[in-house]
Amino acid sequence: MTLEQGQIFAILVASMGLFIWGRWRHDVVALGALLACVIVGLVPEREAFTGFGHPAVITVACVLVLSYGLQRTGAVNRLALRLIPSGSGVLLSIAALTGLGALLSAFMNNVGALALLMPIALQIASRLEMPPGRILMPLAFGTILGGMTTLIGTPPNLIVSSFRAQHGDGPFAMFDFSPVGVAVALAGVLFITLLGWRLVPRREVGNAASFDTGHYLTEARVKEGGVAQGKTLREIEQLLDEADAQVVAMVRNKLRLSAPNPRRVLQADDVLVIEADPEELGEVLSQLDLLLEAAREAEEAEQREEHDNDKDAEKKDSNGDERTLLELLVKPDSSLIGRSASSTRLRSRYAINLLAISRQSHRSIKRLRSTLIQNGDVLLMQGSAEDIGEFANDYGCVPLAARAINIPDPRQANLALGIMLLAIAAAAFGLLSAAIAFATGVLAYMLLRLVPLRAVYEAIDWPVIVLLGALIPVAGAMSSSGAADLLARLLMEHLAQGNPIVIVTLLLVVTMTLSDFMNNAATAAVMCPIALSAASQLGVSPDALLMAVAIGASCSFLTPIGHQNNTLILSPGGFRFGDYWRLGLPLEILVVALSVPMLLWVWPL
Template sequence: MTFEQGLIFAILIASMGLFIWGRWRHDVVALGALLACVIVGIVPDRDAFAGFGHPAVITVACVLVLSHGLQRTGAVNRLAQRLLPSGAGALVSIAALTSLGALLSAFMNNVGALALLMPIALQISARLELPPGRVLMPLAFGTILGGMTTLIGTPPNLIVSSFRAQHGGGPFEMFDFSPVGVAVALAGVLFISLLGWRLVPKREVGNAASFDTGHYLTEARVKAGGSAEGKTLREIEQLLDEADAQVVAMVRNKLRLTAPNPRRVLQADDVLVIEADPAELGEVLGKLDLLLEAEREAREAEQQNDKNSDTEKKASNDEERAMQELLVKPDSSLIGRSASSTRLRSRYSINLLAISRQSHRSIKRLRSTLIQGGDVLLMQGSAEDIGEFASDYDCVPLAARAINIPDPRQANLALGIMILAIVAAAFGLLPTAIAFACGVLAYMLLRLVPLRAVYESIDWPVIVLLGALIPVAGAMSTTGAADLLARVLMENLAQGNAIITLTLLLVVTMTLSDFMNNAATAAVMCPIALSAASQLGVSPDALLMAVAIGASCSFLTPIGHQNNTLILSPGGFRFGDYWRLGLPLEILVVLVSIPLLLWVWPL
């Protein structure tokens, strides 16, 4: 091993460890890896940011904008309305929903496809009286499977295509992934629909409106003269036990007390941080005669406004206010911000009543708690105001909603432009990046997507991740590190057998993608696949396709793919719930894809 190979291995191992740890965002880790390679001299200065002009990066950005246009104009809702059965049983409903998710994610961002169909999935679970998780996990896995079927279905496919082009084979075309990808997706959807959904852990819920999103953390103030004043925390907790709730902290005189002494006597204006099931939240507050802190502050603000101004206030009547659960998407701009920093009341006239976080429990003040991806927020306000907030911050409303089309003409126009871009790329009329860039330009000129929304619809962390990792992956080839890893893989495990090497590449890629970002996984594994093909003296196409399939199969954990994270709280899932359906699904993917890869892409 040379010194340069040791350096690139050290940077890659550190980066993979940080990816898996998840403490820092993927784009931050990728940018750090790139700069480390530049500083130690592995990546030349002039090539440091070449990845940001790469066709794969441009294509991903354009597809994100086009996907947003399809959502905004209602084209996807129109398709869902026509294709989804309204009164079918569990098997047909889950099969139709999962198939539609796979179909949409073949041509648009799969996170967007899941977000659009998630409220429909919750309606289906309520109608069939199924736990929401048994509909949400099949839908999430279906959208992941659909991404592997086309060039634009998922970023790993574009990365794989770019590596093939760099090594003289030319890029993969739009539907080169389809023969194997469609067969694997069909097998996966059939398995999920016929049997797999029954393997999803059953998380019972009281009713569809209060599905198990985990326990909420909310703040309530002790009223002067209320029944809670003068009681000890122990007495309060005994009453809370009946509703499966507990006090996890309290605030007195702006001092937060973690795990307060049970003998402490409550005083007026003490604030209790209560953890409770959403179905029991109202009962808990009523039983103890407590006032929601958000409600109290809102009333004070309204009273102050009454003194200072006679202007009409939005949603001033209680009858106009409703409660709505919003799911924070993994790429939401709300992540890392708090209720106070987003000016919920002054800008949107809404209140944050509680936060549900499945994987961690926060006991900070509610308004100062930093929001994370996958959190479920219990908001109060008018439907219009909550909808505006959800749109601005990319949150998914978790409630039944009608399927509507803002403008049928715009929906047809957006769909037509998307189809033309796909046709132009598929038949080689234009390079893929150029074809989809033309589609974005058409969207902008026809105002299908407002100019401001064009840049807001791009998932910039993904763009930075791809732009930073492409030069790092290139350094694996130039330093010989990829050749070294491929030689170790073949000599020690595959024993020089091409079929075993192919299988190992698929399994290793699949395993890494369960813990790392799938684009990062593809960027790391593509140089190894190319080196393995060179040393075996075989065509690299099958090995690259194995990397593409493996990078698109993140089914074992909630952190491997954004769609898995998105259903964590609404489904009431735990970290270990995913493998029960995910493991047999990944085994099926291996069994189906290896023979097809050898047949479609002979070694």
């Protein structure tokens, strides 16, 4: 092993460890890996940022904008209305929903496809009186399966195509992924519909209209002369036990006390941080005569702004009598992530309140208004439906409730769909490259005002763009340093014994395993140089090996962190970390069993 190979291996191992650890965002880790390669001389400085102009990166950005346009104009909602039967049974409902999710994610961002269909899934679960997780997990897995069927279905496919082009064979065409991808996706959807949904753990809920989002953490203030004043925490907790709630912290004179002494006597204006089921939250507050802290602060804010002529204050007054409660799910690309309620100007800008946070991954006992919001959190919001909807659109949240299908303008919806189909056709028939075809589609969206100009850049998931742009030169360093050749030789000599069929299977399984714990685009970028080196040493066509990487990178079913869609359903489904493998493992076995012979048939070695 040379010094350069040792350096790139060290950087890759450290990066993969950080990807799996999840302490820092994927784009931060990828940028760190790129800069490390530049500093040690593996990537020339003049080539450090060439990845950001790569056609695959441009295509991903354009597809995200086009997907947003389809959502905004209501084109996807129209399709959902027509394809999902309203009064069907369990099997037909799951088949229609999962199939539609797979179809949409073949041509648009699969996170967006899931976000659009999730409220419909919850409505179906309510109608069928099923735990929502048994509808949500099939839908999430269906959207992941659909992504492997076309060039633009998922970023790993574009990464794989770009490596084929660099190899000298030209990029894959739009539907080169379809013969194997469609077969695997259809088999997966069929398995999920007939058997797989039954393997999803039942996370029972109190009633069909309210799903298990875990226990909320909320804050309540002890009222002067109220029931709780003068009682000890032990007495309060005995009352809370009946409602399956508990005090996890308290605040006195702005000092937060974690796990306070049970013998502590409560005083007026003490703030209790209470963990309670959302259905029991109102009963808990009423029983102890506690004042919801967010409501008290809102009332004080309204009094302070009573004579304020600011338009936002007027908006709050006009909506004050129409307040409602609504749960919002924080999407992986939400701009709320890493921010607190106090930093988002909820009251002054939107006239809404954050009442509570539900978090499955771990429990936070900080002050509610200063708690940093995370991906997958469920927020209990109070305000008018219009104001909460505006906030959800601005910050990338999904309303977890049945919602009316609203099409602002059918003509715009048809126009957006037509432009998308023309872009796909131009790329599929080779009239334009994928990057140029979809960039032209974005320009048409902008000129026709299908997407507001200010929203074009907001629609792009910039962490994904940075991730791809940073990792492309890193993957190039794997090839130029000989590290990819070394890994490929080790795989062939010690595991595959020079058998190309075994190599295809190994690449698929290893890629699939890595994608369960790290970003799928990063996984594809790491595995493609190894696949190309293995093909070169075997003297065979690299197509089957690259396609194995593409399929493996698109099959993250074992953990909630392997894919953004898995994370998105964690809280609404009431899932735990270990729930995913029960359906995910049989599905991954099915993918391997079907895709290997399909790969060898469609892409002979």
